[in-house]
Amino acid sequence: MVTAPPFPDKPMKHGPASLILSLVALALLLAAPRPASAQQPGSLLIWPVNPVIEGDARAAALWLENPGKTPITLQVRIFAWAQQNSDNVYAPQNDVVGTPPIVSIAPGERQLIRLTRTTPPPDVAEKPYRIVVDEIPTGTASAAPGASVSFRMRYSLPLFSYAQRGDSKARPTAPAPQISWRTSADNGERFLEIRNTGASHARLTDVSFTAGPNKLPVAQGLLGYVLPGATMRWPLPRDIDITGELVATVNGTAGIPVTRRQE
Structure with a gap:
């Protein structure tokens, strides 16, 4: 179990139909430098901004789009999400999986990620998860003097899985938080x-x-x-x-x- 949040919540920038997560979102510094001439990673478009798996559904869709000029390779993981002692707590889980878990997206192309529930709907009103999308660096590392630093981008967004309700098996109006x-x-x-x-x-x-x-x-x-x-x-x-x-x-x-x- 991970108690130190690896991806703290940050304000998000919204586009007209997608979530635009740019370099200011979450940048994790890698030890390996890269040549100064190499192109730095760009933005990634992710939508919907708040994906949910309804009680009568087995899966939900998440779209990733590469608006840049170079291909990108991404890893998608889903963690169980809880809060204890005023801290976010994340843990590996198998109730919901993202497929495919690793994708390469060409410039201007998009990729569908299916968020699939592998177990029955939860027996509570909602069950929280956290989706983490990591950009996997490509290219040859270089330790030459004056080389710039390679960044790996990490994007995080919530996912809620809802229970079945009544004969319709659909989620009614969500209960208000208190x-x-x-x-x-x-x-x-x-x-x-x-x-x-x-x-x-x-x-x-x-x-x-x-x-x-x-x-x-x-x-x-x-x-x-x-x-x-x-x-x-x-x-x-x-x-x-x-x-x-x-x-x-x-x-x-x-x-x-x-x-x-x-x-």
């Missing part, structure tokens, strides 16, 4: 702590405190996810006034007030 907040302190730093006691995840964006007509932002993009039954925390900006109401965009619905619980 979230509340308080502050906590650790080594002199204040944190915003959010708990989810509901049956579905909470994706939190545009989180802020209100102070009269003004908004005091905690996060203007993606703050993060809180899975069912979990508590997560994030550092608060210094000197932020927390006496007002906390509001957030929750799973795409803006302006949701979050209940404050006792310290």
Whole structure:
């Protein structure tokens, strides 16, 4: 089990019909240098941005597209995802597999990845996973002086598998997460702590405190996810006034007030 997140959540850039993950997304430095003349990796288009496997389905589709000028080779893996002690925890699993697991995509081409459930639907409302797409470096490594550094790109996005419901075996309207907040302190730093006691995840964006007509932002993009039954925390900006109401965009619905619980 991996407790140190290998792919932390980051704000994502959205295109008109796809998710554009560029060099600023998640770059992992490799030890092997590459010649300075070699082309650096470009963007990868991934859609849909939030894939799900419905209760009446066995699989879902994920598309990868190479908009660059050189071929790319990618590895697709799916991890079980949990949250413990305010940390994301990832573990190998075999309930959902991505096929093909390794692909080479020519410039301007796209590749379908099937996200296939190999076991019956979960017996809980939803089961979370994390999809990780790694770009595999190609070419000959060089240790010559002045050589530039080779980067391996890593892209991460959530996947939720839903339970069967009733005779229709289809997922009804997703239950709303039940979230509340308080502050906590650790080594002199204040944190915003959010708990989810509901049956579905909470994706939190545009989180802020209100102070009269003004908004005091905690996060203007993606703050993060809180899975069912979990508590997560994030550092608060210094000197932020927390006496007002906390509001957030929750799973795409803006302006949701979050209940404050006792310290």
